[in-house]
Amino acid sequence: MADFRTEVFQNEFLSDGATDVHAIVTVTSSGAGTAATSSGGVAEIVIIDTSGSMSGPNIDAAKYAAQVAVDQIADGTWFSIIGGSHVANRAFPYPNAPVAIVQMEPGAREEAKRAISYMRPSGGTAMSTWLRLADAIFAEVPQVAQKHAILLTDGRNESEPRAELSSAIYDVTGHFQCDARGVGSSWEVAELREIATALLGTVDLIRNPADIAADFKALVAESMSKGVADAELRVWAPQGAQVLFVRRVAPTVEDLTSRRTEVNALTGAYPTGAWGDESRDYHVAVRVPSKPVGSEQLAARVQIAVGGDVLASGLVKARWSDDSSLTARINPEVAHYTGQAELASVIQEGLAAKASGDEATATVKLGRAVQLAAETGNEEATSRLRRVVEIDDEEQGTVRLKRNTDKLDEMALDTASTKTTRVRR
Amino acid sequence: MVTCAACGTVAEEGSKFCEQCGTPLGAPAAVAEVPVVVVPDEPVAPAACRACGGTIADDGYCESCGEKAVSERDHWSELPSALVGGVCDRGRRKSRNEDAMALALSGTTAVLVVCDGVSNVPDSDIASLTAARAARDVLVTGSAGSTVGAWSALLVTATAAADQAIADAVGDTSGRDEPPSCTFVAAVVDGPTVVAAWLGDSRVYWLPDEGAAHQVSVDDSAANEMIARGVPRAKAEASREGHAITRWLGPDAETVVPSTGTTRAQGPGWVLACSDGLWNYCSEATDVADLLHRTITQVGSAPDVVAAELVRWANEQGGHDNITAALARVAAPVDTVHTDEAVPADRPSDLAPPAR
Numbered sequence: 001m002a003d004f005r006t007e008v009f010q011n012e013f014l015s016d017g018a019t020d021v022h023a024i025v026t027v028t029s030s031g032a033g034t035a036a037t038s039s040g041g042v043a044e045i046v047i048i049d050t051s052g053s054m055s056g057p058n059i060d061a062a063k064y065a066a067q068v069a070v071d072q073i074a075d076g077t078w079f080s081i082i083g084g085s086h087v088a089n090r091a092f093p094y095p096n097a098p099v100a101i102v103q104m105e106p107g108a109r110e111e112a113k114r115a116i117s118y119m120r121p122s123g124g125t126a127m128s129t130w131l132r133l134a135d136a137i138f139a140e141v142p143q144v145a146q147k148h149a150i151l152l153t154d155g156r157n158e159s160e161p162r163a164e165l166s167s168a169i170y171d172v173t174g175h176f177q178c179d180a181r182g183v184g185s186s187w188e189v190a191e192l193r194e195i196a197t198a199l200l201g202t203v204d205l206i207r208n209p210a211d212i213a214a215d216f217k218a219l220v221a222e223s224m225s226k227g228v229a230d231a232e233l234r235v236w237a238p239q240g241a242q243v244l245f246v247r248r249v250a251p252t253v254e255d256l257t258s259r260r261t262e263v264n265a266l267t268g269a270y271p272t273g274a275w276g277d278e279s280r281d282y283h284v285a286v287r288v289p290s291k292p293v294g295s296e297q298l299a300a301r302v303q304i305a306v307g308g309d310v311l312a313s314g315l316v317k318a319r320w321s322d323d324s325s326l327t328a329r330i331n332p333e334v335a336h337y338t339g340q341a342e343l344a345s346v347i348q349e350g351l352a353a354k355a356s357g358d359e360a361t362a363t364v365k366l367g368r369a370v371q372l373a374a375e376t377g378n379e380e381a382t383s384r385l386r387r388v389v390e391i392d393d394e395e396q397g398t399v400r401l402k403r404n405t406d407k408l409d410e411m412a413l414d415t416a417s418t419k420t421t422r423v424r425r
Numbered sequence: 426m427v428t429c430a431a432c433g434t435v436a437e438e439g440s441k442f443c444e445q446c447g448t449p450l451g452a453p454a455a456v457a458e459v460p461v462v463v464v465p466d467e468p469v470a471p472a473a474c475r476a477c478g479g480t481i482a483d484d485g486y487c488e489s490c491g492e493k494a495v496s497e498r499d500h501w502s503e504l505p506s507a508l509v510g511g512v513c514d515r516g517r518r519k520s521r522n523e524d525a526m527a528l529a530l531s532g533t534t535a536v537l538v539v540c541d542g543v544s545n546v547p548d549s550d551i552a553s554l555t556a557a558r559a560a561r562d563v564l565v566t567g568s569a570g571s572t573v574g575a576w577s578a579l580l581v582t583a584t585a586a587a588d589q590a591i592a593d594a595v596g597d598t599s600g601r602d603e604p605p606s607c608t609f610v611a612a613v614v615d616g617p618t619v620v621a622a623w624l625g626d627s628r629v630y631w632l633p634d635e636g637a638a639h640q641v642s643v644d645d646s647a648a649n650e651m652i653a654r655g656v657p658r659a660k661a662e663a664s665r666e667g668h669a670i671t672r673w674l675g676p677d678a679e680t681v682v683p684s685t686g687t688t689r690a691q692g693p694g695w696v697l698a699c700s701d702g703l704w705n706y707c708s709e710a711t712d713v714a715d716l717l718h719r720t721i722t723q724v725g726s727a728p729d730v731v732a733a734e735l736v737r738w739a740n741e742q743g744g745h746d747n748i749t750a751a752l753a754r755v756a757a758p759v760d761t762v763h764t765d766e767a768v769p770a771d772r773p774s775d776l777a778p779p780a781r
Contacts, residue, residue, distance in 0.1 A: 238491030294517030
């Protein structure tokens with residue numbers, strides 16, 4: 001069984017009358033084991049875009065990548081392959097097979113790779129059908145606790161209204177996790193981000209079709225390394241308090257506030273998906289009624305629970321003081337991740353403004369992004385920003401929009417906007 | 426055999442009033458000896474939250490309101506009888522409670538002991554609690570109706586016992602830069618007689634229901650030396666060095682012979698023993714009496730409840746120090762009653778011995 005531990009970073013001292021308590025809680029798991037040791041088993045579905053636009057090097061690379069992924073899936077893992085266009089088709093097990101999902105073994109591996117080689121591009125793109133088919137296939141193995149999908153596309157979800165996709169995402173949320181990948185520059189970052197965010201996965205851009213295989217290999221390996229099927233983050237706040245927000249802030253920024261389900265009147269649970277041996281940071285903000293100077297109370301218990309059992313708990317405290325040398329201190333972790341979260345949102349807002357032709361807003365937002373990336377030491381973000389804007393003054397955030405930027409550079413900046421760096425300790 | 430509930434004097438068969446103090450006889454003693462509340466030496470988290478009544482979780486905070494659980498050492502209440510009670514509290518600003526108290530009712534004699542451990546010195550909390558209990562255990566051996574001289578002698582003995590108890594509890598710490606030490610104040614209330622002994626600035630006040638209140642003890646403090654030199658009281662007590670005490674208990678004490686003082690109640694009232702955590706916010710005896718009477722009007726006259734309210738009030742004023750308030754009720758020493766009309770009809774209800 002995995003060991004979880006928590007570490008809380010905060011300035012617990014509040015000035016007289018202050019009400020808001022911020023803390024960064026680092027949750028670290030160890031001894032999580034692998035998917036092979038996970039109780040209940042693992043199921044993996046690879047979804048490949050087979051719309052007409054994939055014709056050429058994209059489909060060849062995607063098929064090769066899917067075969068590489070199949071090689072990575074450990075024996076015993078339940079798996080299935082889907083080809084998606086304006087409809088979704090099961091590629092393996094073959095459409096005429098009596099079962100929709102099978103356990104991996106050498107024979108199945110060879111047959112699946114053959115099935116993948118038969119995939120042909122044609123038709124449009126309606127991702128809602130892909131997700132709904134994956135959901136239906138996963139439903140065939142209810143005993144499996146850990147369900148993961150990889151979705152690869154090269155284009156927009158053009159064969160159906162956007163609401164169809166959102167509705168499908170809503171319906172399958174909580175049933176499986178999904179990493180979404182876009183190859184080339186014709187896909188929509190916002191669409192894949194919506195899928196990945198809801199389904200607790202990642203979104204990323206693959207510039208070159210030749211790189212798909214390496215990415216799939218890494219994704220499957222990552223999925224196979226997670227020995228804890230599903231953990232939830234629980235946040236207890238005292239009677240009369242309000243949870244302002246709960247955000248994962250590392251490795252990527254993800255607002256979980258609206259994902260709350262009630263454990264009891266004072267405790268909410270937020271989904272975190274599967275865990276391997278890893279460490280994630282959460283930013284929790286709670287508003288408590290102010291108490292007299294000298295009072296101390298607990299502002300939050302931040303817990304990690306697996307299968308309903310609380311495995312670790314971190315205490316977020318509030319102490320009111322009139323000593324300004326204590327209350328004025330800003331906790332470095334809180335400051336860092338507050339900046340990183342703002343960085344993610346100003347990049348996205350800046351690119352959206354640029355896309356809609358609002359250059360003034362884009363310049364201000366991306367300038368702020370440059371400033372925040374410098375302040376928080378996020379050098380990767382700075383170098384990605386550099387491909388989209390000319391930086392005149394990093395400290396002041398003075399920038400000019402570059403002309404004739406590569407669409408891929410903007411998409412790379414967008415998809416990576418939520419990636420954070422950790423605090424240097 | 427009939428014994429007077431107020432002063433312990435053995436009365437003749439058939440008497441309606443005590444020969445000694447005039448208290449009506451026959452009525453059941455208002456006060457039965459109640460076992461002294463035992464405070465555990467190790468802090469133990471109580472089961473219920475003091476703020477909301479919720480359950481305290483294993484992490485030491487309330488499961489519903491988040492209030493930090495208060496250990497028994499940080500806050501406790503004693504009520505050895507319906508006439509004697511007190512509360513000892515950490516206050517708001519100090520990280521631990523170095524005040525202590527030990528209360529008892531022995532026969533009809535009330536014993537109040539309050540010690541205030543020297544701030545932020547390691548083991549001062551142990552010293553104060555040990556000292557208070559040791560002194561109480563000596564004082565409960567006294568006999569009701571003893572002379573003031575006998576009580577004074579017993580108080581001196583009790584103080585020495587308290588000092589010895591500190592030495593036993595903390596070992597030889599005289600070599601430390603700051604050995605643990607504490608103030609000491611004890612009061613015995615034997616009928617209308619109040620005898621107090623003290624080292625340091627913890628106080629005993631006599632607060633009659635009617636008439637002038639006064640402080641029975643005299644602080645062994647730099648402030649008092651300043652007052653003796655003519656500095657106004659308020660200014661002296663507010664001064665930075667005013668709080669320095671000139672005598673105390675502990676391994677580095679120069680003398681452990683306390684000063685003693687006495688007063689004889691002319692009517693019903695209260696004896697209050699307290700630490701500076703209370704009197705810092707209310708020093709003059711008349712102000713303390715006003716505060717007490719106001720408090721009784723609000724919460725009734727059960728001594729533990731009144732003490733708790735005094736502590737709450739001091740916390741509301743800032744709670745800068747640990748706060749201890751211990752009260753003993755002096756019932757009406759009616760010297761001149763010879764008829765059944767002992768209790769005039771217009772007597773305010775709060776003058777009667779408090780009932781719980």
